[in-house]
Amino acid sequence: MKKLLSLALLLISTTFLGQIKKMEATHKETGKATYFEEGQRVKITTNDRKKVVGLLVIKDLQTLMVNETEIKIDNLSSIKYYPKRGRTVKNILLGTGAAMIATSGVLAADSNGAAFSFFAGGTATIITGALVNNKHKTLIHRHYLYKIVE
Incomplete structure (x- = not known):
């Protein structure tokens, strides 16, 4: 033992x-x-x-x-x-932010009051995505x- x-x-x-x-x-x-x-x-x-x-x-x-x-x-x-994984999260955030800004454009064309909220949320998401992988x-x-x- x-x-x-x-x-x-x-x-x-x-x-x-x-x-x-x-x-x-x-x-x-x-x-x-x-x-x-x-x-x-x-x-x-x-x-x-x-x-x-x-x-x-x-x-x-x-x-x-x-x-x-x-x-x-x-x-x-x-x-x-x-x-490897950092780039995936960054791309998802950038894509989601771009989709939210495009949605805000469609809502603004329809004179919907939620357009500004989508634009602000999309901008914040894009900024977050840009900062995610810069460490x-x-x-x-x-x-x-x-x-x-x-």
Whole structure:
């Protein structure tokens, strides 16, 4: 029983203490660091303006892989966390807001008093949709230093 317990403790400790490879982006002026872990969905732009979206894989200390595309860390122009679900919510809010504004136009043509309410609601929905996915900013090479941390 003692061997079984020590084996279970060993497996649990290696799981919790195992290191995850990360890419660190440090701001040149403030020194604030932002980390991108392996397996996160990112959007990367290279120095030759090639854009790649997919899961981040760290191959070695100088190479990243996104969608089977190898990118040297020296060739990295910008990186951004790019979640899949955020864009869906944004598109739904923008579409709903546009539909409400179109409905307000139809109601205004009919001289209905509810036209202004639909217009105000549609405008608020579009503004909310525009702000939903703007929390992840693009980290540009001009302002950030990139390095891989293990």
